[in-house]
Amino acid sequence: MDTSAARKLPAGVPDVLQAAHQVFINLTTDRILRIEVLTQAVHKGEDAVSALTEIAQIAHKIAGVAGTLGYPQIGDSARAVEQKLKADIAAGDPLRNWDSLSTEIEDLLDALEDLL
Amino acid sequence: MKDLRILAVDDDRAFQMVLQGTLAQLGYHDVTSVPSAAAALKVIRNNPQLFDGFLLDIEMPDVDGVELCRRIRAMSVYRKTPIIMVTSLADKQYVDSAFAAGATDYFTKPLDEIELRARLQVMRQLVDERQRALDLLDELKSWSDLPKSKIKFDAPLSVISANWMVEYLAMQNHLLTLNRLQLFGHAAIGFTVTNAAEAFRLTDHVGYIDYLANIATVVAESLKTSPFSMAHAGQGDFVVLTNRTAVSDPKGLQDEVRAGIASYQKLYSSLGLPTPMIQVGRPVSASIFSQRAEISSLLDRARMSAQIGLEEGFSAQKQWN
Numbered sequence: 001m002d003t004s005a006a007r008k009l010p011a012g013v014p015d016v017l018q019a020a021h022q023v024f025i026n027l028t029t030d031r032i033l034r035i036e037v038l039t040q041a042v043h044k045g046e047d048a049v050s051a052l053t054e055i056a057q058i059a060h061k062i063a064g065v066a067g068t069l070g071y072p073q074i075g076d077s078a079r080a081v082e083q084k085l086k087a088d089i090a091a092g093d094p095l096r097n098w099d100s101l102s103t104e105i106e107d108l109l110d111a112l113e114d115l116l
Numbered sequence: 117m118k119d120l121r122i123l124a125v126d127d128d129r130a131f132q133m134v135l136q137g138t139l140a141q142l143g144y145h146d147v148t149s150v151p152s153a154a155a156a157l158k159v160i161r162n163n164p165q166l167f168d169g170f171l172l173d174i175e176m177p178d179v180d181g182v183e184l185c186r187r188i189r190a191m192s193v194y195r196k197t198p199i200i201m202v203t204s205l206a207d208k209q210y211v212d213s214a215f216a217a218g219a220t221d222y223f224t225k226p227l228d229e230i231e232l233r234a235r236l237q238v239m240r241q242l243v244d245e246r247q248r249a250l251d252l253l254d255e256l257k258s259w260s261d262l263p264k265s266k267i268k269f270d271a272p273l274s275v276i277s278a279n280w281m282v283e284y285l286a287m288q289n290h291l292l293t294l295n296r297l298q299l300f301g302h303a304a305i306g307f308t309v310t311n312a313a314e315a316f317r318l319t320d321h322v323g324y325i326d327y328l329a330n331i332a333t334v335v336a337e338s339l340k341t342s343p344f345s346m347a348h349a350g351q352g353d354f355v356v357l358t359n360r361t362a363v364s365d366p367k368g369l370q371d372e373v374r375a376g377i378a379s380y381q382k383l384y385s386s387l388g389l390p391t392p393m394i395q396v397g398r399p400v401s402a403s404i405f406s407q408r409a410e411i412s413s414l415l416d417r418a419r420m421s422a423q424i425g426l427e428e429g430f431s432a433q434k435q436w437n
Contacts, residue, residue, distance in 0.1 A: 016141055020133035027130060060175060061128045064204055067226035068134050075226055079204065 007115075010070025021069045028112050031058050039105060048094045055105065056085040062112075071115070077108045119146045120240060121165065125156045125184065126173035126202065134227055135171065135202075142233050153179035157187060160194075169198040169239045172219075174210050182213045189218035196246055196274075196283075198239040211293060221289050242283055249274055267321045269313060270350040276329040280336060284347040284415075287357055291411055299402045303360045304414050306397035306422030307335050307373065311390050312352020318389055328352070331392050334376035338369060353419045363399050367426055370396035397421025 007025050009018055035058055038051040059082040066075035081104050088096045122139070124147055126132050132149045139147050148167075150156050153176060160167070170188060172181040179187075181201055188194050201214040201222040211222050221238060223231050248267060267273060272284035282290075291299065309315070315327050328348060335354060336346065344358035363369055373394050384391045400418045402411055 014137075014141065016137040017134055020130055020137055023133055024130040057175075060204055061131070064128060064225035065130045065134050065227075068138075069130075082204070 013068075013070040017069060020065070024065055024069050025115060028115055031062065032109055032112050034058060035105065035109060039102060042095075042098065042102075048098075049089060052085050052089060052094050056082045056089070059085070059108070062108075071111075074108070074111050074115075077104070077111060081105055081108055120144055120168040120236070120243065122147045122169050122171060123156060123159065123167045124149045124171040125151075125153065125176070125181065126171075127151050127176045128173075131173070131225065131227075138227055138229055138232060139236075142229070142236065144236065152176060153181070153184040153187075156184060160188070160191070166193060167197065168243050169200065169236075171200050171202055174201050174203040174214060182210060182217050182219075185214055185219050186217040198242045200235055200239065212298070215290060215293070220286050222293060238285060238289060241285055245272065245274065245283055245285070267324070268350070269316050272350050273325070273328075273348055275325050275348050276332050278332075278336070280344060280346055281332065282345045282347050284349045284355070287345060287347045287355065288412070288415055290345075291357070291414060299411060301360050302357055303363065303399040303401040304418035305356045305358065305363055305366065305369075305399050306418035306420070307331075307354040307356065308395050308397070308419065308422040309352035309354075310393045310395055310423075312392070314390050315352075315392070319387070323387070323389075327389060327392070330380065331377065331394070334380075335373055335394075338372040338376055339363075347415075349415065349419055353422065355415050355418050360399070360401050366396050366398050370394065370426060395422050395425045397424070398426065 007022065009015070009021055013021065035055055038055050041051045042048050059078040062078035063075050063082055066072070066078060081101065084097060084101055084104070085094075088094050088098075088101075122144060124132065124135055124139075126135065126149070129151070132151070136147055136149055139145075148159060150159055156170075156172075170185075172184055174181040176184075181203075185199050185201065188197070188199060198220045199218060201211065201219045202225060203211060203214075203222055204225045211219075214222065220242065221235055223235050248271075274281055274283055291302070294302070309328075309331060312328075316324050319327065332346060332348065332354060335356070336344075339356065339358070339362075344356050344362070346354055346356045348354050373396065377392050377394055381391050397418055398421050400414060400421055402414055
């Protein structure tokens with residue numbers, strides 16, 4: 001899918017953030033792909049802590065800007081995924097809520113794909 | 117007004133651009149952005165011109181923002197430079213580590229323009245306060261008869277270069293960043309110099325700062341607890357922030373401070389200055405249910421408590437607490 005053309009800014013986002021918005025959109029494809037790879041790794045029983053930590057880091061980056069760039073629901077969704085993953089990892093039980101979290105991650109990916 | 121020279125460090129390119137764009141909208145155009153702690157340290161070392169402030173993302177790979185803050189603080193030229201941490205709501209647990217490493221303030225992602233504007237206004241005030249102190253130091257070194265720059269009697273001022281002396285504004289900010297449990301563990305104690313106005317009139321501004329610095333040192337020596345921080349709020353009022361249980365006998369503390377001051381009586385007399393008359397207030401703390409307004413007024417209440425004094429203020433103090 002071609003993301004090179006400038007995507008229109010959501011309503012209420014100042015023009016000065018046009019370039020930042022485009023960078024965010026351009027990064028989204030790679031982030032979707034990376035999260036999918038990491039999710040598959042968890043499903044296969046590979047190193048869960050490493051994979052889930054990286055998913056949390058990607059969600060952290062999305063949460064940090066999505067709201068400002070006009071996508072508050074994506075930001076909230078990413079933040080929820082980040083917080084829950086970090087809590088489970090910190091508790092030493094990274095797969096504690098994996099069933100429900102994998103659904104939340106799917107929903108987040110769907111929302112991100114709608115941006116493209 | 118001179119533009120603040122800011123170094124922003126964040127490993128997310130999109131956030132860097134959001135931050136830079138928003139800063140530009142707020143009128144801050146002299147911003148350097150780098151993607152990592154290593155790049156930040158390289159820029160700092162290779163740049164002859166000092167930065168006025170730093171914005172550091174907490175969560176970064178390899179060296180995180182807290183460690184970067186510590187390394188910047190270890191450089192003598194940046195010992196007091198405002199450092200604002202940038203954190204997500206999920207990272208607020210790291211804010212305390214950041215303050216322990218020397219951070220001045222923080223704001224959260226996603227960026228809120230109003231919050232960022234407020235934080236940068238505080239940064240500017242801190243920079244201006246430091247510049248006033250540096251200007252006075254320059255004039256002292258030039259052996260002028262009287263300093264050309266003025267300080268105001270009621271303006272906060274860092275009077276001594278010590279790791280426990282902080283800017284009054286930074287102390288106020290720090291209280292607002294604490295969670296309820298942390299706040300509950302703190303107490304503020306006011307120390308007022310009741311004849312400070314007389315000393316201010318009798319000496320030049322450099323002499324007045326030396327006068328206050330000596331008082332601050334005596335107070336610090338009398339405080340047997342650690343850690344504590346101290347700020348001069350203006351008008352000869354000092355506020356100390358320490359653990360809630362640290363000062364159980366404010367009267368004893370007052371007697372000790374007065375005894376310490378009295379040992380300098382001959383010196384003050386030789387300088388034509390009045391021996392400082394010190395009043396200590398009762399420790400003031402916030403309740404675990406404190407609202408923001410009450411937290412904001414904590415330091416003011418500590419000052420008032422000192423101004424009223426221990427003997428007169430006992431019953432009034434109970435109402436405030």
